[in-house]
Amino acid sequence: xxxxxxxxxxxxxxxxxxxxxxxxxxxxxxxxxxxxxxxxxxxxxxxxxxxxxxxxxxxxxxxxxxxxxxxxxxxxxxxxxxxxxxxxxxxxxxxxxxxxxxxxxxxxxxxxxxxxxxxxxxxxxxxxxxxxxxxxxxxxxxxxxxxxxxxxxxxxxxxxxxxxxxxxxxxxxxxxxxxxxxxxxxxxxxxxxxxxxxxxxxxxxxxxxxxxxxxxxxxxxxxxxxxxxxxxxxxxxxxxxxxxxxxxxxxxxxxxxxxxxxxxxxxxxxxxxxxxxxxxxxxxxxxxxxxxxxxxxxxxxxxxxxxxxxxxxxxxxxxxxxxxxxxxxxxxxxxxxxxxxxxxxxxxxxxxxxxxxxxxxxxxxxxxxxxxxxxxxxxxxxxxxxxxxxxxxxxxxxxxxxxxxxxxxxxxxxxxxxxxxxxxxxxxxxxxxxxxxxxxxxxxxxxxxxxxxxxxxxxxxxxxxxxxxxxxxxxxxxxxxxxxxxxxxxxxxxxxxxxx
Numbered sequence: 001x002x003x004x005x006x007x008x009x010x011x012x013x014x015x016x017x018x019x020x021x022x023x024x025x026x027x028x029x030x031x032x033x034x035x036x037x038x039x040x041x042x043x044x045x046x047x048x049x050x051x052x053x054x055x056x057x058x059x060x061x062x063x064x065x066x067x068x069x070x071x072x073x074x075x076x077x078x079x080x081x082x083x084x085x086x087x088x089x090x091x092x093x094x095x096x097x098x099x100x101x102x103x104x105x106x107x108x109x110x111x112x113x114x115x116x117x118x119x120x121x122x123x124x125x126x127x128x129x130x131x132x133x134x135x136x137x138x139x140x141x142x143x144x145x146x147x148x149x150x151x152x153x154x155x156x157x158x159x160x161x162x163x164x165x166x167x168x169x170x171x172x173x174x175x176x177x178x179x180x181x182x183x184x185x186x187x188x189x190x191x192x193x194x195x196x197x198x199x200x201x202x203x204x205x206x207x208x209x210x211x212x213x214x215x216x217x218x219x220x221x222x223x224x225x226x227x228x229x230x231x232x233x234x235x236x237x238x239x240x241x242x243x244x245x246x247x248x249x250x251x252x253x254x255x256x257x258x259x260x261x262x263x264x265x266x267x268x269x270x271x272x273x274x275x276x277x278x279x280x281x282x283x284x285x286x287x288x289x290x291x292x293x294x295x296x297x298x299x300x301x302x303x304x305x306x307x308x309x310x311x312x313x314x315x316x317x318x319x320x321x322x323x324x325x326x327x328x329x330x331x332x333x334x335x336x337x338x339x340x341x342x343x344x345x346x347x348x349x350x351x352x353x354x355x356x357x358x359x360x361x362x363x364x365x366x367x368x369x370x371x372x373x374x375x376x377x378x379x380x381x382x383x384x385x386x387x388x389x390x391x392x393x394x395x396x397x398x399x400x401x402x403x404x405x406x407x408x409x410x411x412x413x414x415x416x417x418x419x420x421x422x423x424x425x426x427x428x429x430x431x432x433x434x435x436x437x438x439x440x441x442x443x444x445x446x447x448x449x450x451x452x453x454x455x456x457x458x459x460x461x462x463x464x465x466x467x468x469x470x471x472x473x474x475x476x477x478x479x480x481x482x483x484x485x486x487x488x489x490x491x492x493x494x495x496x497x498x499x500x
Contacts, residue, residue: 006050006357014051015361018058019368023380025059026066028391031215032079033063037331038211039395041204041338042402049339050357056335057358060328061113061311061365065373068105068304069380073098081307084279088292088299095295099377104245104297105304106373108253112305113366115257116264116312120319121359123265124348128320131345136457137467140450141474143443146323147436149266149481156431157485163433167440172448174200196412203442204334205403205416210438211327212399213417214424216392221425245297252282256302260309264325265316278306312362319347319355323443327435330442 018040025036036059044052067079072089085105092101134142147164173188175198189197246253256278263274282302283292292299314325315332322344324330336343341351348355373380403417404410427434454463464471 005353007360008051011051011054011357011361012364014047014055015058015364016368018055019062019365020058020372022059022062022064023066023069023369023372024062026063026079026082027069027380028388031063031391032067032211033060034211034328034331035215035395036060036063037328038208039398039402041208041331041334042405044335045338049335049341049354052335052339053332053354053358054361056332057361058365058368060332061308061362061369062372063328064308064311065106065109065113065304065369066380067307068102068109068300072101072105072300081275081310082303084275084303085300085307087279087303088294088296091293091295092297092300097295100242100245101297101300102377103374104300106370106377107246108256108301108304109308109373110366110370111253112257112260112308113311113362113369115254115305116261116309117359117362117366118312119261119265120312120315120362124316124320125355127316128345128348131321134345134470135467136450136454137464138470138474140447140454141464141471141478142321143323143447143450145474145478145481146317146321146443147440148478156433157482159431160433160436163427164436164440166432167437167442168444168447170201171441171444172200173197196415201416201420202407202410202413203337204407205413206420206441207331207334207438208399208403209417209420210424210434211331212395213421214427216396216399217421217425218428219388219392246301249298249301252285252298252301253305255281255285256305257309260306261313263306264310264313266325274310275303275307278302278309315358315362318343319358320345322347322446324439327438330438333442 021040022033022036025031026033037056040055040059044055047055064079064081067077067082068085068089071077071082071085072093075086075090075093077083077086089101089105092098131142147168148161169188174186176185176187186194186198259278259281260274263277279292279299279302282298283289286292286296286298288296310326314329317323317325318329318332322342324333333343341347341354399417399421400414403413407413424434427437455461457463458467465475
Protein backbone atom coordinates (compact mmCIF):
# COMPACT_ATOMS: atom_id res chain seq x y z
CA UNK A 1 0.00 0.00 0.00
CA UNK A 2 1.20 3.48 -0.83
CA UNK A 3 0.13 5.10 2.43
CA UNK A 4 1.61 8.48 1.48
CA UNK A 5 -0.92 8.73 -1.34
CA UNK A 6 -3.93 9.24 0.92
CA UNK A 7 -2.61 9.64 4.49
CA UNK A 8 -2.89 13.42 4.43
CA UNK A 9 -3.77 15.73 7.33
CA UNK A 10 -7.22 16.27 5.78
CA UNK A 11 -7.79 12.50 5.48
CA UNK A 12 -6.89 11.95 9.13
CA UNK A 13 -8.95 14.95 10.26
CA UNK A 14 -12.02 13.66 8.41
CA UNK A 15 -11.71 10.21 10.00
CA UNK A 16 -11.40 11.76 13.45
CA UNK A 17 -14.23 14.27 13.01
CA UNK A 18 -16.47 11.74 11.26
CA UNK A 19 -16.02 9.21 14.05
CA UNK A 20 -16.68 11.85 16.70
CA UNK A 21 -19.83 13.12 15.00
CA UNK A 22 -20.96 9.53 14.45
CA UNK A 23 -20.55 8.75 18.15
CA UNK A 24 -22.61 11.82 19.02
CA UNK A 25 -25.37 10.84 16.58
CA UNK A 26 -25.37 7.27 17.91
CA UNK A 27 -25.44 8.45 21.53
CA UNK A 28 -28.53 10.63 21.06
CA UNK A 29 -31.65 8.42 21.22
CA UNK A 30 -33.46 8.57 17.91
CA UNK A 31 -30.38 9.47 15.90
CA UNK A 32 -28.56 6.68 14.02
CA UNK A 33 -25.42 6.01 12.02
CA UNK A 34 -27.60 5.90 8.92
CA UNK A 35 -28.95 9.37 9.62
CA UNK A 36 -25.44 10.72 10.26
CA UNK A 37 -24.25 9.39 6.90
CA UNK A 38 -27.39 10.67 5.12
CA UNK A 39 -27.03 14.20 6.50
CA UNK A 40 -23.30 14.43 5.71
CA UNK A 41 -23.46 12.69 2.33
CA UNK A 42 -23.69 15.90 0.25
CA UNK A 43 -20.46 17.16 1.85
CA UNK A 44 -18.49 14.42 0.11
CA UNK A 45 -19.05 15.95 -3.32
CA UNK A 46 -16.36 18.57 -2.79
CA UNK A 47 -14.02 16.31 -0.79
CA UNK A 48 -13.12 13.76 -3.43
CA UNK A 49 -13.70 10.02 -3.20
CA UNK A 50 -10.99 8.99 -0.72
CA UNK A 51 -11.57 11.88 1.69
CA UNK A 52 -15.34 11.59 1.34
CA UNK A 53 -15.27 7.88 2.16
CA UNK A 54 -12.97 8.57 5.12
CA UNK A 55 -15.64 10.90 6.55
CA UNK A 56 -18.53 8.51 5.88
CA UNK A 57 -16.77 5.43 7.22
CA UNK A 58 -15.88 7.35 10.38
CA UNK A 59 -19.55 8.29 10.75
CA UNK A 60 -20.54 4.65 10.17
CA UNK A 61 -18.20 3.16 12.77
CA UNK A 62 -18.82 5.92 15.31
CA UNK A 63 -22.58 5.84 14.86
CA UNK A 64 -22.85 2.08 15.41
CA UNK A 65 -20.64 2.27 18.51
CA UNK A 66 -22.21 5.38 20.04
CA UNK A 67 -25.56 3.68 20.56
CA UNK A 68 -24.23 1.85 23.62
CA UNK A 69 -24.04 5.09 25.68
CA UNK A 70 -27.79 5.72 26.19
CA UNK A 71 -28.49 1.96 26.08
CA UNK A 72 -26.37 1.46 29.18
CA UNK A 73 -26.96 4.72 31.03
CA UNK A 74 -30.65 5.29 30.32
CA UNK A 75 -31.96 1.95 29.09
CA UNK A 76 -32.81 3.64 25.78
CA UNK A 77 -31.08 2.13 22.71
CA UNK A 78 -29.30 4.91 20.84
CA UNK A 79 -29.51 2.89 17.64
CA UNK A 80 -31.51 -0.22 16.66
CA UNK A 81 -28.30 -2.27 16.82
CA UNK A 82 -27.87 -1.52 20.54
CA UNK A 83 -31.22 -2.92 21.67
CA UNK A 84 -29.75 -5.98 23.39
CA UNK A 85 -27.07 -3.84 25.05
CA UNK A 86 -29.88 -2.44 27.22
CA UNK A 87 -30.67 -5.88 28.63
CA UNK A 88 -27.55 -6.14 30.77
CA UNK A 89 -25.99 -2.69 30.46
CA UNK A 90 -28.81 -0.77 32.10
CA UNK A 91 -29.08 -3.10 35.13
CA UNK A 92 -25.32 -2.66 35.65
CA UNK A 93 -25.71 1.13 35.50
CA UNK A 94 -28.59 1.00 37.98
CA UNK A 95 -26.37 -0.68 40.54
CA UNK A 96 -23.60 1.89 40.03
CA UNK A 97 -21.49 0.04 37.43
CA UNK A 98 -22.13 2.40 34.53
CA UNK A 99 -18.46 3.13 33.80
CA UNK A 100 -17.58 -0.56 33.92
CA UNK A 101 -20.40 -1.45 31.55
CA UNK A 102 -19.46 1.33 29.12
CA UNK A 103 -15.82 0.28 28.95
CA UNK A 104 -16.80 -3.38 28.44
CA UNK A 105 -19.01 -2.32 25.54
CA UNK A 106 -16.31 -0.09 24.01
CA UNK A 107 -13.66 -2.80 24.05
CA UNK A 108 -16.11 -5.32 22.61
CA UNK A 109 -17.00 -2.84 19.86
CA UNK A 110 -13.33 -2.51 18.93
CA UNK A 111 -12.83 -6.28 18.75
CA UNK A 112 -15.97 -6.74 16.64
CA UNK A 113 -14.93 -3.96 14.28
CA UNK A 114 -11.41 -5.33 13.79
CA UNK A 115 -12.59 -8.91 13.17
CA UNK A 116 -15.13 -7.71 10.60
CA UNK A 117 -12.45 -5.56 8.94
CA UNK A 118 -10.22 -8.64 8.61
CA UNK A 119 -13.12 -10.48 6.96
CA UNK A 120 -13.65 -7.58 4.55
CA UNK A 121 -9.95 -7.50 3.63
CA UNK A 122 -9.78 -11.26 3.05
CA UNK A 123 -13.13 -12.11 1.46
CA UNK A 124 -14.20 -9.10 -0.63
CA UNK A 125 -11.40 -9.38 -3.26
CA UNK A 126 -11.90 -13.15 -3.59
CA UNK A 127 -15.68 -12.77 -3.96
CA UNK A 128 -15.21 -9.96 -6.49
CA UNK A 129 -12.81 -12.08 -8.55
CA UNK A 130 -15.37 -14.88 -8.59
CA UNK A 131 -18.23 -12.49 -9.46
CA UNK A 132 -16.39 -11.22 -12.55
CA UNK A 133 -17.33 -14.53 -14.18
CA UNK A 134 -21.05 -13.74 -13.79
CA UNK A 135 -23.09 -13.16 -16.96
CA UNK A 136 -26.23 -11.00 -17.08
CA UNK A 137 -28.23 -14.04 -15.92
CA UNK A 138 -26.18 -14.59 -12.75
CA UNK A 139 -26.11 -10.85 -12.02
CA UNK A 140 -29.90 -10.68 -12.19
CA UNK A 141 -30.28 -13.74 -9.96
CA UNK A 142 -27.86 -12.40 -7.35
CA UNK A 143 -29.98 -9.24 -7.11
CA UNK A 144 -33.13 -11.37 -6.81
CA UNK A 145 -31.42 -13.39 -4.09
CA UNK A 146 -30.47 -10.20 -2.23
CA UNK A 147 -34.07 -9.01 -2.33
CA UNK A 148 -35.47 -12.33 -1.11
CA UNK A 149 -32.90 -12.63 1.70
CA UNK A 150 -33.63 -9.24 3.20
CA UNK A 151 -37.35 -9.69 2.68
CA UNK A 152 -37.30 -13.16 4.19
CA UNK A 153 -35.54 -11.85 7.29
CA UNK A 154 -37.99 -8.98 7.73
CA UNK A 155 -40.58 -9.02 10.51
CA UNK A 156 -43.18 -10.02 7.93
CA UNK A 157 -41.88 -11.88 4.89
CA UNK A 158 -44.70 -10.91 2.53
CA UNK A 159 -44.50 -7.25 3.48
CA UNK A 160 -40.71 -7.42 3.15
CA UNK A 161 -40.99 -8.86 -0.37
CA UNK A 162 -43.66 -6.30 -1.23
CA UNK A 163 -41.48 -3.46 0.08
CA UNK A 164 -38.50 -4.63 -1.98
CA UNK A 165 -40.46 -4.85 -5.21
CA UNK A 166 -42.19 -1.55 -4.44
CA UNK A 167 -38.72 0.00 -4.32
CA UNK A 168 -37.95 -1.52 -7.74
CA UNK A 169 -41.25 -0.19 -9.08
CA UNK A 170 -40.50 3.37 -7.90
CA UNK A 171 -36.96 3.20 -9.28
CA UNK A 172 -38.29 2.47 -12.78
CA UNK A 173 -40.26 5.74 -13.00
CA UNK A 174 -38.85 7.81 -15.85
CA UNK A 175 -37.71 7.15 -19.41
CA UNK A 176 -37.20 3.59 -20.62
CA UNK A 177 -33.79 3.37 -22.26
CA UNK A 178 -32.45 -0.13 -21.64
CA UNK A 179 -32.49 -0.88 -25.37
CA UNK A 180 -32.29 1.46 -28.33
CA UNK A 181 -35.92 0.76 -29.18
CA UNK A 182 -36.96 2.00 -25.75
CA UNK A 183 -35.36 5.44 -25.88
CA UNK A 184 -37.75 8.30 -25.22
CA UNK A 185 -40.63 6.16 -23.96
CA UNK A 186 -42.22 7.36 -20.71
CA UNK A 187 -43.32 4.81 -18.17
CA UNK A 188 -45.07 4.97 -14.81
CA UNK A 189 -45.35 8.75 -15.17
CA UNK A 190 -48.76 10.37 -14.44
CA UNK A 191 -49.90 12.77 -17.17
CA UNK A 192 -48.71 16.33 -16.59
CA UNK A 193 -45.65 15.32 -14.52
CA UNK A 194 -43.30 14.49 -17.41
CA UNK A 195 -41.20 17.60 -16.84
CA UNK A 196 -40.32 16.59 -13.27
CA UNK A 197 -40.30 12.80 -13.52
CA UNK A 198 -38.58 12.31 -16.88
CA UNK A 199 -35.36 11.41 -15.08
CA UNK A 200 -37.11 9.64 -12.21
CA UNK A 201 -36.37 10.30 -8.55
CA UNK A 202 -32.74 11.15 -7.77
CA UNK A 203 -31.07 8.66 -5.46
CA UNK A 204 -29.51 11.05 -2.96
CA UNK A 205 -32.63 13.13 -2.09
CA UNK A 206 -34.51 9.84 -1.68
CA UNK A 207 -31.89 8.53 0.73
CA UNK A 208 -31.72 11.76 2.72
CA UNK A 209 -35.50 11.88 2.93
CA UNK A 210 -35.95 8.27 4.07
CA UNK A 211 -33.17 8.30 6.65
CA UNK A 212 -32.85 11.98 7.56
CA UNK A 213 -36.17 13.78 7.36
CA UNK A 214 -38.17 10.70 8.36
CA UNK A 215 -36.14 10.38 11.57
CA UNK A 216 -36.82 14.03 12.40
CA UNK A 217 -40.56 13.53 11.86
CA UNK A 218 -40.55 10.40 14.05
CA UNK A 219 -38.62 12.19 16.78
CA UNK A 220 -40.90 15.22 16.64
CA UNK A 221 -43.92 12.94 16.91
CA UNK A 222 -42.51 11.00 19.88
CA UNK A 223 -41.10 14.01 21.75
CA UNK A 224 -38.32 13.89 24.33
CA UNK A 225 -38.01 10.41 25.88
CA UNK A 226 -38.72 10.33 29.59
CA UNK A 227 -35.71 10.15 31.84
CA UNK A 228 -33.37 11.74 29.28
CA UNK A 229 -31.74 14.35 31.48
CA UNK A 230 -28.37 15.00 33.07
CA UNK A 231 -29.50 13.87 36.51
CA UNK A 232 -30.10 10.36 35.13
CA UNK A 233 -26.49 9.95 33.98
CA UNK A 234 -24.39 7.95 36.41
CA UNK A 235 -20.92 6.89 35.41
CA UNK A 236 -18.58 4.88 37.59
CA UNK A 237 -19.92 5.59 41.03
CA UNK A 238 -19.41 2.26 42.79
CA UNK A 239 -17.46 -0.08 40.55
CA UNK A 240 -14.36 0.36 38.43
CA UNK A 241 -13.54 -1.49 35.25
CA UNK A 242 -10.93 -4.26 35.33
CA UNK A 243 -9.60 -6.17 32.34
CA UNK A 244 -10.15 -9.43 34.20
CA UNK A 245 -13.84 -9.17 33.26
CA UNK A 246 -12.85 -10.54 29.82
CA UNK A 247 -11.33 -13.67 31.33
CA UNK A 248 -13.19 -16.59 29.79
CA UNK A 249 -14.96 -14.36 27.24
CA UNK A 250 -12.64 -14.84 24.25
CA UNK A 251 -14.94 -17.42 22.67
CA UNK A 252 -17.91 -15.12 23.21
CA UNK A 253 -16.04 -12.22 21.60
CA UNK A 254 -14.94 -14.17 18.53
CA UNK A 255 -18.27 -15.98 18.11
CA UNK A 256 -20.34 -12.80 18.41
CA UNK A 257 -18.05 -10.83 16.10
CA UNK A 258 -18.23 -13.63 13.53
CA UNK A 259 -22.03 -13.76 13.74
CA UNK A 260 -22.19 -9.99 13.25
CA UNK A 261 -19.86 -10.19 10.26
CA UNK A 262 -21.88 -12.99 8.67
CA UNK A 263 -25.15 -11.11 9.22
CA UNK A 264 -23.53 -8.03 7.66
CA UNK A 265 -22.68 -9.99 4.53
CA UNK A 266 -26.36 -10.95 4.13
CA UNK A 267 -27.97 -8.05 2.21
CA UNK A 268 -30.30 -5.76 4.12
CA UNK A 269 -30.53 -7.65 7.43
CA UNK A 270 -29.19 -4.91 9.70
CA UNK A 271 -27.43 -4.40 13.03
CA UNK A 272 -30.40 -5.25 15.24
CA UNK A 273 -30.45 -8.79 13.86
CA UNK A 274 -26.68 -9.07 14.36
CA UNK A 275 -26.86 -8.06 18.01
CA UNK A 276 -29.93 -10.21 18.76
CA UNK A 277 -28.42 -13.33 17.18
CA UNK A 278 -25.10 -12.77 18.98
CA UNK A 279 -26.85 -12.18 22.29
CA UNK A 280 -29.03 -15.28 21.85
CA UNK A 281 -26.01 -17.42 20.99
CA UNK A 282 -24.11 -16.18 24.06
CA UNK A 283 -27.06 -16.84 26.33
CA UNK A 284 -27.57 -20.32 24.90
CA UNK A 285 -23.91 -21.23 25.33
CA UNK A 286 -23.64 -19.77 28.83
CA UNK A 287 -23.42 -21.95 31.93
CA UNK A 288 -25.61 -19.39 33.72
CA UNK A 289 -28.22 -18.24 31.17
CA UNK A 290 -30.58 -16.99 33.89
CA UNK A 291 -28.12 -14.19 34.72
CA UNK A 292 -28.61 -12.64 31.27
CA UNK A 293 -30.87 -9.62 31.46
CA UNK A 294 -29.84 -8.96 35.05
CA UNK A 295 -26.47 -7.29 34.47
CA UNK A 296 -24.22 -10.00 33.07
CA UNK A 297 -21.16 -8.46 31.30
CA UNK A 298 -21.22 -11.34 28.79
CA UNK A 299 -24.47 -9.93 27.39
CA UNK A 300 -22.85 -6.55 26.68
CA UNK A 301 -19.83 -8.28 25.12
CA UNK A 302 -22.05 -10.33 22.80
CA UNK A 303 -24.27 -7.43 21.77
CA UNK A 304 -21.56 -4.86 21.07
CA UNK A 305 -19.08 -7.18 19.35
CA UNK A 306 -21.96 -8.50 17.24
CA UNK A 307 -23.32 -5.16 16.07
CA UNK A 308 -19.85 -3.78 15.33
CA UNK A 309 -19.01 -6.95 13.45
CA UNK A 310 -21.63 -5.73 11.02
CA UNK A 311 -19.53 -2.75 9.84
CA UNK A 312 -16.96 -4.64 7.79
CA UNK A 313 -19.27 -7.47 6.83
CA UNK A 314 -21.82 -5.14 5.24
CA UNK A 315 -19.14 -3.73 2.95
CA UNK A 316 -18.31 -7.17 1.51
CA UNK A 317 -21.36 -7.50 -0.79
CA UNK A 318 -21.25 -3.76 -1.56
CA UNK A 319 -17.69 -3.72 -2.88
CA UNK A 320 -17.66 -7.19 -4.46
CA UNK A 321 -21.18 -7.47 -5.90
CA UNK A 322 -22.52 -3.91 -5.86
CA UNK A 323 -25.25 -4.93 -3.39
CA UNK A 324 -25.57 -2.96 -0.12
CA UNK A 325 -25.23 -5.02 3.04
CA UNK A 326 -27.47 -2.69 5.08
CA UNK A 327 -29.20 0.69 4.86
CA UNK A 328 -26.05 2.60 5.81
CA UNK A 329 -23.88 1.01 3.15
CA UNK A 330 -26.71 1.74 0.70
CA UNK A 331 -25.98 5.38 1.40
CA UNK A 332 -22.31 4.82 0.56
CA UNK A 333 -23.44 4.05 -2.99
CA UNK A 334 -24.47 7.71 -3.08
CA UNK A 335 -20.89 8.74 -2.38
CA UNK A 336 -19.63 6.61 -5.24
CA UNK A 337 -22.38 7.95 -7.49
CA UNK A 338 -21.34 11.53 -6.75
CA UNK A 339 -17.81 10.69 -7.91
CA UNK A 340 -18.98 8.81 -11.01
CA UNK A 341 -17.76 5.39 -9.81
CA UNK A 342 -19.80 2.19 -9.96
CA UNK A 343 -19.31 -0.44 -7.26
CA UNK A 344 -19.34 -4.10 -8.23
CA UNK A 345 -17.01 -6.96 -9.17
CA UNK A 346 -14.60 -4.68 -11.07
CA UNK A 347 -14.37 -1.99 -8.37
CA UNK A 348 -11.47 -3.38 -6.30
CA UNK A 349 -9.37 -4.26 -9.36
CA UNK A 350 -9.99 -0.94 -11.09
CA UNK A 351 -9.63 1.22 -7.97
CA UNK A 352 -6.86 -0.33 -5.83
CA UNK A 353 -5.97 3.02 -4.26
CA UNK A 354 -9.54 3.63 -3.10
CA UNK A 355 -9.77 0.06 -1.79
CA UNK A 356 -6.59 0.57 0.24
CA UNK A 357 -7.81 3.92 1.58
CA UNK A 358 -11.12 2.34 2.70
CA UNK A 359 -9.33 -0.44 4.59
CA UNK A 360 -7.06 2.09 6.32
CA UNK A 361 -10.02 4.40 7.05
CA UNK A 362 -11.96 1.54 8.68
CA UNK A 363 -8.94 0.58 10.77
CA UNK A 364 -8.27 4.13 11.92
CA UNK A 365 -11.98 4.80 12.57
CA UNK A 366 -12.15 1.81 14.91
CA UNK A 367 -9.02 2.93 16.75
CA UNK A 368 -10.27 6.54 17.00
CA UNK A 369 -13.64 5.28 18.23
CA UNK A 370 -11.93 3.29 20.95
CA UNK A 371 -9.68 6.19 22.01
CA UNK A 372 -12.48 8.76 22.10
CA UNK A 373 -14.98 6.61 23.94
CA UNK A 374 -12.64 4.82 26.33
CA UNK A 375 -10.75 7.84 27.58
CA UNK A 376 -13.50 10.49 27.32
CA UNK A 377 -16.48 8.45 28.44
CA UNK A 378 -17.59 10.89 31.15
CA UNK A 379 -17.88 13.77 28.70
CA UNK A 380 -19.37 11.81 25.82
CA UNK A 381 -22.05 10.46 28.16
CA UNK A 382 -23.46 13.98 28.40
CA UNK A 383 -24.55 14.09 24.74
CA UNK A 384 -27.63 12.02 25.62
CA UNK A 385 -29.09 15.18 27.11
CA UNK A 386 -28.75 17.38 23.98
CA UNK A 387 -32.17 19.04 23.50
CA UNK A 388 -33.87 17.92 20.31
CA UNK A 389 -35.48 21.34 19.81
CA UNK A 390 -31.95 22.58 19.13
CA UNK A 391 -30.73 19.56 17.20
CA UNK A 392 -33.63 18.96 14.81
CA UNK A 393 -33.71 22.40 13.09
CA UNK A 394 -29.99 22.17 12.35
CA UNK A 395 -30.34 18.69 10.86
CA UNK A 396 -33.41 19.73 8.87
CA UNK A 397 -31.52 22.67 7.38
CA UNK A 398 -28.63 20.38 6.38
CA UNK A 399 -31.06 17.93 4.75
CA UNK A 400 -32.74 20.63 2.65
CA UNK A 401 -29.48 22.27 1.59
CA UNK A 402 -27.96 18.90 0.73
CA UNK A 403 -30.96 17.82 -1.37
CA UNK A 404 -31.09 21.17 -3.22
CA UNK A 405 -27.41 21.41 -4.07
CA UNK A 406 -26.68 17.75 -4.84
CA UNK A 407 -27.75 18.17 -8.50
CA UNK A 408 -26.75 21.83 -8.84
CA UNK A 409 -29.91 23.45 -7.53
CA UNK A 410 -32.99 21.51 -8.69
CA UNK A 411 -36.03 22.40 -6.60
CA UNK A 412 -37.75 19.10 -7.44
CA UNK A 413 -35.05 17.36 -5.40
CA UNK A 414 -36.30 19.25 -2.32
CA UNK A 415 -39.82 18.03 -3.08
CA UNK A 416 -38.37 14.52 -3.46
CA UNK A 417 -36.81 14.94 0.00
CA UNK A 418 -40.20 15.91 1.44
CA UNK A 419 -42.10 13.13 -0.36
CA UNK A 420 -39.79 10.36 0.76
CA UNK A 421 -39.41 11.86 4.22
CA UNK A 422 -43.16 11.46 4.64
CA UNK A 423 -42.97 7.97 3.09
CA UNK A 424 -40.27 7.01 5.60
CA UNK A 425 -42.36 8.38 8.46
CA UNK A 426 -45.51 6.54 7.36
CA UNK A 427 -43.76 3.25 6.49
CA UNK A 428 -43.63 1.81 10.05
CA UNK A 429 -47.28 2.72 10.55
CA UNK A 430 -48.15 0.83 7.36
CA UNK A 431 -45.85 -2.08 8.35
CA UNK A 432 -43.64 -1.49 5.31
CA UNK A 433 -39.93 -2.33 5.52
CA UNK A 434 -37.60 0.54 4.67
CA UNK A 435 -34.42 -1.54 4.13
CA UNK A 436 -35.92 -3.79 1.41
CA UNK A 437 -37.55 -0.74 -0.19
CA UNK A 438 -34.39 1.34 -0.47
CA UNK A 439 -32.21 -1.55 -1.62
CA UNK A 440 -34.87 -2.46 -4.18
CA UNK A 441 -34.83 1.19 -5.29
CA UNK A 442 -31.05 1.10 -5.71
CA UNK A 443 -30.88 -2.28 -7.43
CA UNK A 444 -34.03 -1.94 -9.55
CA UNK A 445 -32.46 -0.30 -12.62
CA UNK A 446 -29.58 -2.80 -12.62
CA UNK A 447 -32.00 -5.72 -12.26
CA UNK A 448 -33.97 -4.43 -15.25
CA UNK A 449 -30.85 -4.08 -17.40
CA UNK A 450 -29.62 -7.56 -16.55
CA UNK A 451 -33.06 -9.09 -17.17
CA UNK A 452 -33.55 -7.39 -20.55
CA UNK A 453 -29.99 -8.06 -21.71
CA UNK A 454 -30.37 -11.72 -20.75
CA UNK A 455 -33.48 -12.04 -22.89
CA UNK A 456 -31.85 -10.15 -25.76
CA UNK A 457 -28.83 -12.45 -25.64
CA UNK A 458 -30.61 -15.79 -25.31
CA UNK A 459 -34.24 -15.11 -26.27
CA UNK A 460 -35.89 -17.40 -23.71
CA UNK A 461 -36.83 -17.34 -20.03
CA UNK A 462 -35.47 -20.85 -19.60
CA UNK A 463 -31.95 -19.42 -19.67
CA UNK A 464 -32.45 -18.22 -16.09
CA UNK A 465 -32.69 -21.88 -15.02
CA UNK A 466 -30.22 -23.55 -17.39
CA UNK A 467 -27.41 -21.03 -17.92
CA UNK A 468 -24.90 -22.51 -15.46
CA UNK A 469 -24.44 -24.31 -12.18
CA UNK A 470 -24.12 -20.89 -10.52
CA UNK A 471 -27.64 -20.01 -11.67
CA UNK A 472 -29.00 -23.28 -10.27
CA UNK A 473 -27.19 -22.65 -6.98
CA UNK A 474 -28.65 -19.15 -6.76
CA UNK A 475 -32.16 -20.49 -7.40
CA UNK A 476 -31.63 -23.02 -4.61
CA UNK A 477 -30.55 -20.21 -2.27
CA UNK A 478 -33.53 -18.07 -3.29
CA UNK A 479 -36.00 -20.88 -2.66
CA UNK A 480 -34.25 -21.85 0.55
CA UNK A 481 -34.39 -18.33 1.98
CA UNK A 482 -38.12 -17.99 1.26
CA UNK A 483 -39.07 -21.49 2.47
CA UNK A 484 -36.91 -21.17 5.57
CA UNK A 485 -38.45 -17.85 6.46
CA UNK A 486 -41.96 -19.20 5.95
CA UNK A 487 -41.20 -22.09 8.32
CA UNK A 488 -39.77 -19.76 10.95
CA UNK A 489 -42.79 -17.47 10.67
CA UNK A 490 -45.13 -20.44 11.07
CA UNK A 491 -43.28 -21.66 14.17
CA UNK A 492 -43.36 -18.16 15.61
CA UNK A 493 -47.10 -17.91 15.03
CA UNK A 494 -47.66 -21.34 16.60
CA UNK A 495 -45.56 -20.33 19.60
CA UNK A 496 -47.53 -17.12 20.08
CA UNK A 497 -50.79 -19.05 19.76
CA UNK A 498 -49.69 -21.58 22.39
CA UNK A 499 -48.60 -18.76 24.71
CA UNK A 500 -51.98 -17.08 24.32
